[in-house]
Amino acid sequence: KAGVTQTPRYLIKTRGQQVTLSCSPISGHRSVSWYQQTPGQGLQFLFEYFSETQRNKGNFPGRFSGRQFSNSRSEMNVSTLELGDSALYLCASSPGGAETQYFGPGTRLLVL
Amino acid sequence: ELKVEQNPLFLSMQEGKNYTIYCNYSTTSDRLYWYRQDPGKSLESLFVLLSNGAVKQEGRLMASLDTKARLSTLHITAAVHDLSATYFCAVDGGYGNKLVFGAGTILRVKS
Numbered sequence: 110k111a112g113v114t115q116t117p118r119y120l121i122k123t124r125g126q127q128v129t130l131s132c133s134p135i136s137g138h139r140s141v142s143w144y145q146q147t148p149g150q151g152l153q154f155l156f157e158y159f160s161e162t163q164r165n166k167g168n169f170p171g172r173f174s175g176r177q178f179s180n181s182r183s184e185m186n187v188s189t190l191e192l193g194d195s196a197l198y199l200c201a202s203s204p205g206g207a208e209t210q211y212f213g214p215g216t217r218l219l220v221l
Numbered sequence: 222e223l224k225v226e227q228n229p230l231f232l233s234m235q236e237g238k239n240y241t242i243y244c245n246y247s248t249t250s251d252r253l254y255w256y257r258q259d260p261g262k263s264l265e266s267l268f269v270l271l272s273n274g275a276v277k278q279e280g281r282l283m284a285s286l287d288t289k290a291r292l293s294t295l296h297i298t299a300a301v302h303d304l305s306a307t308y309f310c311a312v313d314g315g316y317g318n319k320l321v322f323g324a325g326t327i328l329r330v331k332s
Contacts, residue, residue, distance in 0.1 A: 142318050152322035165319045199263060207252055207313055210320065212264040
């Protein structure tokens, strides 16, 4: 089975812009979670989608949003980018229950 | 709020030695995960521990879970250089597949 894929892998944006990141889960997986990884804050949960519904959300401002499509692919959007949004954004998929989450390679975002 | 603490945060070991990484968490949970991350790479799943007393082993790594003590350990036996990586524990943070991660333990195995 193909693993979790994320696009793009690298991205450079400037403050104030917005960005959309994409995640394709492992075939058959219906849950997609998003995490932000920074040297200062570590790995932090952003949100999780299952069957196109957001089931849980972390403590991030409303500038961070996401959605999931009927084929389980997910996108996250960050509007009005700030310097502090520079991070590795990881998505993870699982079948749907509390099983192991499998992580994609990540999108490294640099905000200048 | 669930908090997960790992220690040590940095571990420098000689090849062939044994050591243990500890993961404490603050509220009840029956699911704990260990992941490995190589520099510049994503997270690789190592173990999932689902019940009190669970023990899993893979190669030189063995993980255990004590839900009463809210403690998991990752034991490294006879370390080799290839084990150098950052190891994270993560605890099930509730509904919706939320994982709460520890800060990670950077492991360096010196030959």
